[in-house]
Amino acid sequence: MEINKQLGSPASFVDQTVVPGDVVLDLSTMTNKTIKLGGGLRQDCDSISVMKAGKLRSSKPNKYWVESSQKRYVPCVEDTILGIAVDSKADNFLVDIKGPALAFLPVLAFEGGTRRNIPKFEVGTLLYVRVVKANIGMNPELSCTDASGKAAEFGPLKDGFMFETSIGLSRMLLSSPTCPVLEALGKKLSFEIAVGLNGRVWVNAASPYTVVVVANAIMNSESLSSTQQIIMVDNLLKSIQ
Amino acid sequence: MQEAELVTPGEVLGRAAELKAGKGAYVAPHNKTIYASLTGLRRIIPPPTDSADQRPTVEVTGHKAHGPVPEPGSVVIARITKVMARTASADIMCVGPKSVRENFTGIIRQQDVRATEIDKVDMHLSFHPGDMVRAVVLSLGDARAYYLSTAKNELGVVSAESSAGAAMVPISWTEMQCPLTGQIEQRKVAKVEVN
Numbered sequence: 001m002e003i004n005k006q007l008g009s010p011a012s013f014v015d016q017t018v019v020p021g022d023v024v025l026d027l028s029t030m031t032n033k034t035i036k037l038g039g040g041l042r043q044d045c046d047s048i049s050v051m052k053a054g055k056l057r058s059s060k061p062n063k064y065w066v067e068s069s070q071k072r073y074v075p076c077v078e079d080t081i082l083g084i085a086v087d088s089k090a091d092n093f094l095v096d097i098k099g100p101a102l103a104f105l106p107v108l109a110f111e112g113g114t115r116r117n118i119p120k121f122e123v124g125t126l127l128y129v130r131v132v133k134a135n136i137g138m139n140p141e142l143s144c145t146d147a148s149g150k151a152a153e154f155g156p157l158k159d160g161f162m163f164e165t166s167i168g169l170s171r172m173l174l175s176s177p178t179c180p181v182l183e184a185l186g187k188k189l190s191f192e193i194a195v196g197l198n199g200r201v202w203v204n205a206a207s208p209y210t211v212v213v214v215a216n217a218i219m220n221s222e223s224l225s226s227t228q229q230i231i232m233v234d235n236l237l238k239s240i241q
Numbered sequence: 242m243q244e245a246e247l248v249t250p251g252e253v254l255g256r257a258a259e260l261k262a263g264k265g266a267y268v269a270p271h272n273k274t275i276y277a278s279l280t281g282l283r284r285i286i287p288p289p290t291d292s293a294d295q296r297p298t299v300e301v302t303g304h305k306a307h308g309p310v311p312e313p314g315s316v317v318i319a320r321i322t323k324v325m326a327r328t329a330s331a332d333i334m335c336v337g338p339k340s341v342r343e344n345f346t347g348i349i350r351q352q353d354v355r356a357t358e359i360d361k362v363d364m365h366l367s368f369h370p371g372d373m374v375r376a377v378v379l380s381l382g383d384a385r386a387y388y389l390s391t392a393k394n395e396l397g398v399v400s401a402e403s404s405a406g407a408a409m410v411p412i413s414w415t416e417m418q419c420p421l422t423g424q425i426e427q428r429k430v431a432k433v434e435v436n
Contacts, residue, residue, distance in 0.1 A: 043405065043422045104326070135365040138324055 014058045018066060022050045025064075038065025039076075069168025073098045073198035075134035080154075082162065082196030083129050083142065085121040093121060095129065098164075098198045101139045105129060109143040111151035119156075126157045126202060128194050157194060160204030161211050167199050169222050181221040184233035185214055213240060245284070248277045254299045260285070261294065265301030277301045308342025311378045311387055318399070319347050319389065321372045327351040329368045331376070331389065346386040349376065353390035354429055355397075366415075367391075367429040373400040375431050397431035 013024045024041070025048040037043065040052035041064060050056070054068025073081070075097065083095035083103060092104035105127070107118045121127070133141040144154040173179050173195045178186075182193070191205035191214050201218060205211045217236055221229045248254065254266055257273040263286065265279035277283070281301040288295050311317055311333055319331035333345040352359040354367050368374065375396050376389035391397045394414070403409045403419030403426060411417050411430045418425050 043424075045421050133365070135324075137370050138326070138365060141326065 013056045014064075016056060017054070018050045018056045019053045020050055023047045024050060024056060034062055036063045038063060039074075040066025040068065067168070067171075069166045069171075071164075071166050071199060072100075073167060075099045075103065075131050075140040076197075077131055077134050079131045079134075079197040081129060081131060081142075081198040082157075082194065082200035082202060083127045083198075085123060085125040085127060087123065088121065095127060095142060097131075097140065097142075098200065099140065103129075103131070103140040103142050105142040105144065109145060110155070111145050111149060121156060126162055128154050128157055128196070128202075130154060157202050157204075160192070160202050161208075161215060162200055162202045163215050163219065165199050165201055165219065166222065167197070169218070170195050170197055170199050170201060172221075173201065173218065179229075180226040181217055181224075181229040181233055184230050185217055188237055189214065213237070245282045247281070248283045248301055249280050250276075250278055252277045254283060254301075259296060261288075261296045261298045263298040263300030266299055275299060309336040309339045310341070311336050311345055311347075313378050313380050315378050316396075317347070317376055317378060317389065319374055319376055321368045321370055321374060324364050324368050324370055326364065329364055330386065331374065333387065333389075334373075347376065347378070347389040348382065348386040349374075349389045349391060353379065353388070353392055356392040359392075366427040368398065369401065369426075369428070371402055372398045372428065374398050391429055391431070394432045395434070397429040399431050399433060401426075401428055 018024065025035070027046045027048065037048065040050060040054060041048055042051050050066060052066050052068055054066040056064065057067050058064045081097050083097045085093050086096050086102060087094040092106050095103045095105050097103045108114070110119060127144070129142040129144055130146065131140055132143045144151065146152040146154070173182060174197070189205065189210050191203055191210055193214070194202040203211050203214045205214065213236065217233050220232055224232060254260065254275045254277055257268045257275055260275055262268045262275045265277060265281055266275050267278050268275050279301045284300055284302060286298045286300065288297055315336050317333050318335040319333045321329055321331045323330040327350065329349045331347045331349060333341060333347050335341065349368070351362045351364060354362045354364070374391060376391045377393070377396060379388040379390045382388040398417070401409050401417055403422070403424060405419050405422045405424070407419050407421045409417035409419050409426065412425070414430050414432065415427055416425050417428050417430060
């Protein structure tokens with residue numbers, strides 16, 4: 001029988017790689033503490049065990065979750081994602097979001113949307129949307145407005161170029177402070193970018209040359225650290241100049 | 242006297258002058274003969290002594306393919322198979338106390354989940370796939386499914402499994418709790434009578 005890892009405080013596992021089956025916390029030793037579990041962790045009576053392979057992360061005061069990068073997207077409420085319109089029905093547009101099921105975008109979920117001014121999206125239109133409902137077994141529901149009903153940049157994206165990345169890379173691109181590769185690119189080039197948490201990135205710029213440079217730089221930065229990213233971008237721009 | 246003769250649909254059971262048509266039999270008006278409409282055993286039931294019409298009733302029953310069939314107004318137990326934005330699909334398992342012999346599908350619409358605030362119902366906070374619900378049949382519905390309703394106190398989820406895999410305990414008409422993890426999940430819970 002394998003020796004179980006020492007169950008000390010959860011701090012011993014934070015920022016370490018964990019695999020499914022690892023028990024990271026024994027609740028019977030803690031009294032009166034609230035712990036919030038995020039994705040990848042599950043409560044088995046008195047112990048917290050890992051469900052997904054990745055790095056265990058935590059944030060003060062008491063949130064724990066497992067971070068991993070994969071290509072498949074699992075819809076989550078309040079995520080902003082890039083979807084592709086696939087079909088339109090009487091009440092909804094059907095949108096592909098790289099998840100297990102097609103998502104529904106209600107026809108009225110736009111700022112000032114009424115039955116008289118329903119937008120028409122061709123099949124293949126790229127949409128920047130927000131996930132409103134994401135329950136297991138049901139199709140996710142989307143919206144093109146923010147929580148207060150304003151348009152806030154949601155909606156169709158015209159021109160530009162869309163490419164797919166892993167979920168981890170799109171999370172990194174959206175981290176704050178600004179991720180190094182975007183900051184380095186932004187110092188020399190001017191472009192417009194939309195990042196979806198489902199692994200889709202859209203870039204638009206005045207010339208196709210800039211679009212290609214930005215897309216390649218982002219795709220290269222998948223497994224690089226911050227300094228490596230800056231060096232990579234500098235090399236790329238120098239070799240182009 | 243009970244005869245147990247196996248008959249098939251279309252067989253002559255007798256004449257309308259001598260017998261009344263019961264379950265599984267019908268009277269053909271053009272020649273006043275009673276024919277069987279189902280497969281089963283032909284039984285003759287003597288008439289009640291105080292009724293005016295003293296003809297015995299002939300009926301066709303008892304074949305093993307005759308399970309109970311949901312009728313409007315009957316209380317059924319169903320298992321939820323799919324939960325969608327405005328409807329939930331369910332597989333009807335029992336009609337009253339008897340289990341059914343064939344597949345019957347039911348649909349619970351958003352407006353039939355409960356009696357109050359029916360336009361604010363969130364289907365996902367009322368049912369999850371796999372829940373057993375007690376419902377009443379509203380109507381025969383369309384070709385695909387019966388229409389069911391849980392809009393009464395004693396109707397709704399009677400048994401559900403939590404995401405940890407344990408049978409949940411109801412704590413109010415909207416909440417059930419998992420005994421293993423203590424997590425509370427929302428359902429439209431049936432008020433089961435405790436004797």
